[in-house]
Amino acid sequence: MKVEIISKENIKPSSPTPCHLKTYNFSMLDQFIPNVYAPLLFYYPNDHDGNNGISRALERSIALKKSLSNTLTQFYPLAGTINKNQLSIDCNDVGANFVCALVNRRLDEFLSYPDYRQINHFLPFEPSLDGSTPSDHVLNVQVNIFECGGIVIGFCVSHKIFDGAGFSTFLKGWTNMACGAKEVVCPNLNVSSLFPAKELLNGGRYIIANYGSFLRKGNFSTKRFVFDSQAIALLKTEAAKNGVHHPSRVDVVSAFVWKCAMAASKEARGVKKPSLFVHTVNLRRKLSTKLSKDLLGNLIWFSYALCPTNYEPTLHGLVNKVRQSISKINNEFVDQVQGDEGHVALVKSLKEMEEIGTNETTDCYYVTSMCKMGFNETNFGWGKPSWVTSNICNDIPVFMNLICLMDTKYGTGGIEVWVNIDDEEMKILQGNPELLSYASLDPSPLERQLHITSNFAPHFTTRNMDKWDGRKPYDQVLKNPGQIASGMVLERFAFHPKHGVAKHIWAIQKPYQIMFSTAFRKALRFCPK
Template identity: 25%
Template structure:
């Protein structure tokens, strides 16, 4: 590709991939967690599959096998081939229409190396990498879509768009792993899918406060790699000081929270809040017929609130202790909520500059999906347009790097350099 020519992507029209066999009809309920924790938004991400040097392979055959894998996976996962419908305002269900999922084939004019393996800043517009349905379909009614883009080097990028109302990250990864297993010729998914949304209790609705006021911030996207050595050092210091262990998530999130408080320029008495969705799968043992295989939302919000001054001045090990304390409170808070005993709505978080949310995508399973051309070298999200709340997303860095990659949309331009400087002390 000449240096002057910008890479282009030619997309085919989206095609429906229906289930490969007959599937049940009817409507299925969503769980109280699906309807409370998840907003009806699409989550967009891309899996990058570089090919080994010289291994161009038969790309068309690989795409055909992948499409077939989706069709076959939609038989056991038949609700995914349906559409989200409203039985009454604010009461979404899944209508098992069996229509199928939209699938887009595309071809890029360049090799993955020409576009830096889709690292940031993106050299191909994100719209070119993501599937979109035909205009007569409403995006918010769809459950999952896929686009596979072939590159001239033999590599692929797979863009996925899924509804958070139906899946959490782990659930979406479970479905994609099943599609990959079927594409590779397995007779059935290694994990049998479980719907059973109605097994989760439906606690009484808590009185909602006034609707949150939305401010659109101009967050700057920053990407920081935290080395395994830095993570190990922080964990060792915590262990030596307290005699306890802390997770990678505790250590790295405490660093981000503290660095942001130091850089964000908020008054001493301003509240700073850290929020993350903690997995509750382990707390649903005995509630669900089977936790393994359940692909609905299994999360509950956990957080820390302190003053800006308290977090700026607290030693890092103390902030790690706050992280651990917040996670330890999860069991009691979630159990309370499930049994209708919660006194406050933990889903209602002020959306001002003091709040930052954290999502860990490094362990949900998107990196382990194999559609027949190996596991992805890199996975990243594309929900960059969300400017209401500061966010941090954890990824695995592109292979062969190790450690944690942070995609940060945490601060506005005036605070970006100071934030990067504070993070560099730990990374």
């Protein structure tokens, strides 16, 4: 696959930024965030047949430039550059870096079986731990146009400017502008007045304390585990029956993956190690101000839970540990941080975490959730994305154990879990039968409409999958007839959260031929619509 850059330009705000707004000051919370770029990618298929797909996509890229220019008038810090002192942004209207590229492949072919090694090619540049320099753009966008007219929009945004929720606010503003919506999103850019920056925090010392304990040297792998709503319901039931009160889907999925990761580490190293689980917490809901929803900036802090070697991990036990750690980041904590000595509480929290994390015998996992941020609703006027991803950190000398949670596109309540861990541990993790009984490993993000052409079709329903015990041939246990609806999602009827039927799906290949294990191929025959 070849990605060819055809244009680069700076998109400036449609109206100049007034003189009194030329400096955007970072907050105290921003000071704890490293000066690196946060990536995010949105995949838009071309739903129209015809030979003018590329032409239509090029027209859409031109429209994106115009709507971005109008949006930057409200989000003017994104058109600036970070000052040398890293305490502020010079809102000089340099503009956002906007790149357009052509890809010599169909988007549906790529999404049928995504090659994670290629994903970073859709970004304006590959993010690294080196960070950005004062002359770099705050916002970078690359529009990738595929042969079919499908589009992938890749973002690299300085993490100094905002977190995931802030990114969502910006995208809402841009998409509203692109679609001509009446609502104009006006971000609240006064976070520095709530959390004033402290000069003594500058210099990167506490950034190193925050992230340094998570960095490791060696080879590592990235895999994606997809939990559908039924699987998550089973995990929630399991936790609830052991005393957890109303566990959330993020609670149970993150704790379950932590449990499986600890098991992989123990098997790979031959010894059980203490495990530190650090979770990002959104502070917006804990602020007293009513304007917290659209606050731009990094309004996050970090909770941490420790699993010592003498603790036998269970799902409900780990859920309780995670919830207890998050509960400490409450309204009282936020009020304390907003005070004159607020930085003292933050530094104390980091030192406590650092004392545990810097121990070489401790496994550290950094967890972030982008669930319920609305990224799957990002519609620039030609439909919602079929997939949303972050970057894949391949071929760099250092890495961190990173777990990222994102909403699934299809269905309601599902979660995609992107896991970056040591290569040896990943080989064990991806073969964990307990994990695979609840999650499917790297399935295609595409939803395909299929017709079942065998006589067995009237007896194959999602409801009856609960009767399968994982051993008998499927046609011996499905007794109740039921017609499969045209357009039913493949994963809905080929995946059982308890018995892991989805692991029998090998690939989706052009022209959308489904390849099953021998037992499935004998029972069913599929063809594209």
